[in-house]
Amino acid sequence: MTAPTLTSLIQGFFTDRLVRQRQSSPQTIAAYRDSIRLLLLFTAQKAAKPPARLTIGDLDAATIAAFLDHLDSDRHNSTTTRNARPAAVHSFYRYALPLIPEHAQTASQVLAIPQRRYERAIVSYLTETEVDALLQAPDRTTWFGRRDQALLITALKTGLRLSELISLTTEDITTTIPGAAVRTMGKGRRERATPLTRQTLAVLRPWLKETCPLPGAPVFPTRNGTPMSADAVQRLVAKHAATAAHRCPSIAAKNITPHTLRHTAAMTLLNAGVDTSVIALWLGHQSPATTHIYRHADMAIKERALDRVTSPTTTPGRYRPPDTLIGFLEQL
Incomplete structure (x- = not known):
């Protein structure tokens, strides 16, 4: 049996997995499409060949990591936008992994790439x-x-x-x-x-x-x-x-x-x-x-x-230990 090409895998991912099996919303399909498209264009430039001639081996963990760095340094994407890109790639590899067992190591390395943690600011709203x-x-x-x-x-x-x-x-x-x-x-x-x-x-x-x-x-x-x-x-x-x-x-x-x-x-x-x-x-x-x-x-x-918390009755200020001599006299 002939191994599937990268082109057939991507086509199957969108038409079979997202549209037919999961019945994903148009917004989800558009977001995944944009992420995969950006990755293919980046990889094609890096590998010096057209996107249609790329193979699954070209989309290894090192390339995905370089792509994420490209989003940071060249496209100046926010952390939330950057995290959305590997999410789409992870979803594609989870679909492709059973179809390409010979590339299981590559797929597992890509799936192990974590999303970046970031500080969550307090939400902004209007009065x-x-x-x-x-x-x-x-x-x-x-x-x-x-x-x-x-x-x-x-x-x-x-x-x-x-x-x-x-x-x-x-x-x-x-x-x-x-x-x-x-x-x-x-x-x-x-x-x-x-x-x-x-x-x-x-x-x-x-x-x-x-x-x-x-x-x-x-x-x-x-x-x-x-x-x-x-x-x-x-x-x-x-x-x-x-x-x-x-x-x-x-x-x-x-x-x-x-x-x-x-x-x-x-x-x-x-x-x-x-x-x-x-x-x-x-x-x-x-x-x-x-x-x-x-x-x-x-x-x-x-x-x-x-307002529901009872205020302490102690006088604020720096703690100072009592004088030892006065303490001795007070204990008599």
């Missing part, structure tokens, strides 16, 4: 005043401004991921009360329904009427009616954050991204006394433990805990 300033930033006299405000308030009140926002269609939103909600398919192919507030509905209803969408049309389209790209949403959030900073200067000190809006939705729920298990369901987290990052970010929770 109520900053939220109001951001929602006032778009120019609502223009079509783009009304669309942007509808997108911003939906993100701030529902906590949807960026990929979920841009994939929303008109059929995913119910605006009738009771039961107003937005339905999405999140990570792990978990479907969830997130309720819509009256404030959000007051913006979404006229926006949906204005766009005159056909069934299945994107809720937040471009002028051509196509879904917005992730980069476009990131740019509009940054643009309106810069505008809002003139009204609310504290925004200028924060790096406002679409994920910041998701964090803001979670912190709003937490400050309202909602249990973290409910917040996990709201955000589509697989485990409630993921939601604990918001407890770390909430100083009010820590301050309330501190």
